[in-house]
Amino acid sequence: MSTLNSKIPPGPLAEKWSYYKEHAKLVNPANKRKLEVIVVGTGLAGASAAATLAELGYQVKAFCFQDSPRRAHSIAAQGGINAAKNYKNDGDSVYRLFYDTIKGGDFRAREGNVYRLADVSRNIIDQCVAQGVPFARDYGGLLDNRSFGGAQVSRTFYARGQTGQQLLLGAYGALERQVGLGNVKMYSRHEMLELVKIDGKARGIIAKNLVTGELERHFGHAVLLCTGGYGNVFFLSTNAMGSNVTAAWKAHKQGAYFGNPCYTQIHPTCIPVTGDYQSKLTLMSESLRNDGRVWVPKTKEDAKAIREGKKKPEDIKEEDRDYYLERKYPSFGNLCPRDIASRAAKEACDDGRGIVPSGFGVFLDFGDAIKRLGVEVVKARYGELFPMYQNITNEDPLKTPMKIYPAVHYTMGGLWVDYELMTSIPGCYALGEANFSDHGANRLGASALMQGLADGYFVIPYTIGNYLSSEIFTKSIPTDHPAFAEAENAVKERTQKLLSIKGKRTVDDFHKALGKIMWEYCGMARTAEGLTKARKMIQDLRKEFWSDVNVPGTINEFNPELDKAGRVADFIELGELMVVDALNRNESCGGHFRVEYQDQGEAKRDDENYRYVAAWEFKGVDADPVLHKEDLVYENIQLQVRSYK
């Protein structure tokens, strides 16, 4: 049954990538011109891949659902990007970045992939600086760094609180340069709605022109899915409103295995939920934990008084405050990894010590940093973040502590890929957050930007040649091929079904209902009982959706409600798979916390039985998915209990 071959190259860890590059097959320049590559999504992974492949000479078609490739949600990443440059001379190295990432991921990621990521991280910074990305610099004109969670060195490069924006605009510039040169054809306001397979290989996509509603057929010798994560399955998350799983899910239904879907990251520092009308949650960068101290009152009485507005944070004396992260994890303190910080916040609030009216919020206090450094230094360090917080909450974090609570932020799970980033469908690749590969069960801060750009700039340009070298005799397949017609018909039928139901509930009604189930039962704490219940609830919700959803308008027009309906339908199916995966994994690791498996609140892994990647095969909407296991082999590091104490 199992065809899972991770294709990790032989040799010592530090030489695997060199070995691969030296032995991978190449495509000569004349042949590259004849090969067409489809790139779906134009975030860090997609834009960098599309630009780089076009520079190499391939014919590239790039797709994004936004009005411009520059809008992809990578743009919202705030804090920074890790790289093992060791410019600070503080003991960093490729090995340390590799080790921190594996450990941060709670020993659930592949050694070979992560080492490669750490290795190419240095090239990323060089490339971005050459593009004119305005990273922060010190007075000597050299690049500045700061610290991020889960590391004891300063290896994070940043551009104020807008690092993602600047890196994406760099990649976008590179992409537009290739558009201008005629090497990339860009399709904005287009959404991929089906993967086309011919003789078992990915050969193209069906894309919808979101302005006219027309379905288009596009051929490619290979298809790259750079479509981001699926955090919006929770409805409320820090993702953009349009972020969705649809492209990846279509590939999954066509045979691409889905890896570790239950590994989701709940980010500890977001602005707490205030009302039902809320459409999204806003992240406050983890970099704030460099200078902010997290606390709640020691007593429930004080917390209650704050919730009711009878006391202010400054009324709570120093000795009556519980700086719980510093207390529980003295060696990492406020900079412990995200999953740990999130769970600790939940624990404090479940204990009745939350400080916002809903009970779900804790303080992030800059008082000490302001005393130590002065207001101006603190303000300069975090750029936009303070005004942004003040604008949303109407409170000035320089005068009173920020209020924060964990929110869904990132998904470590995604399409299963091998070392070459190829999914289990030949010719179909997944890059960036859309794949499952490098972060294990928990991603460290400032590593998402690193992975997206590593995949796009430095990995796929090498690995795709190894596949395309055997495709040089494949001529472009005309899109009147029956496989294209069949795929287009399937999309048409599904769309017509959505529009014909004309039920009573809106698409958002269903999305919110799904989000509540996911947050309650598949969020920060999961139990077998809750997950079993959740699966039934999601199945019922799916049936209700397909009999009672109300989608206005028609196919042949600009119809955002229809587009949303298709995405929510896919989220419902994905939600069930996440629950199945969480139920299967009888251990706690990283972001996956099963209440039954803990050691006084700390995640308790079961390496003997669960040291594997769970790759799920789709068998039909009403059928149980089939589990394929990829054993994780650790040759260079010793598994241990992850401790930040």
Added chain:
Amino acid sequence: MKFNLKVWRQKNAKDQGKLVDYTIDNINADMSFLEMVDVLNDELVRKGEDPIAFDHDCREGICGMCSMYISGRAHGPQHAATTCQLYMRSFKDGDTIYVEPWRAKAFPVIKDLVTDRSAFDRIIAAGGFVSVNTGQAQDANALPVEKADAEKAMDAAACIGCGACVAACPNGAAMLFVSAKISQLALFPQGQPERNTRAINMVNQMDEEGFGNCTNIGACEAECPKEIKLTNIARMNRDYLAASLISE
């Protein structure tokens, strides 16, 4: 809170379009402007009417997708904020609010409040980059950049490409947008080799797209959600003039 809304409704690019009245009640002051429109759209869908189409995505003020012209101002009354970062507490209970799309020749309406801003992409494609292929870079610290220049470059690079500058300008000029990119790259050593061609090519593309010219009104700077400065336009004009003088 209760509001009277006058919203631009236009079925498609060919339709004439008109303002349509809506009233909306029970709005929380802490809602964002877009969440208020979500509530209205929810009501419309339940009544079987066509919801208002509008562009939006990140809802945290950075993607540049949201673009509403609210009561005569690009992104509404709040200074230095995108529409998604505009909160209803900025309005008074009972206010009448006009909601329109960006109005500019180079930004044709697609539907309701949605416009086509692809002209911006074409301007970037004409020269808004450093021509360096992946893998050609030297070590990142090999070229020191004076901190003051790096900060100025970052100020310019903060542009989110929303098009508010164009919408605010009576001439429909895109010079703030174009100059922000030209400035960012001109302030770096990496941007020097293409500095002249970049200025010429981007400005030419800007003209070709049908944007107007700058007459020093300053509405763009006043309405820019990221506070991009007019000094960038001065830098661009200098570069463009210098490049024109030395070109053949």
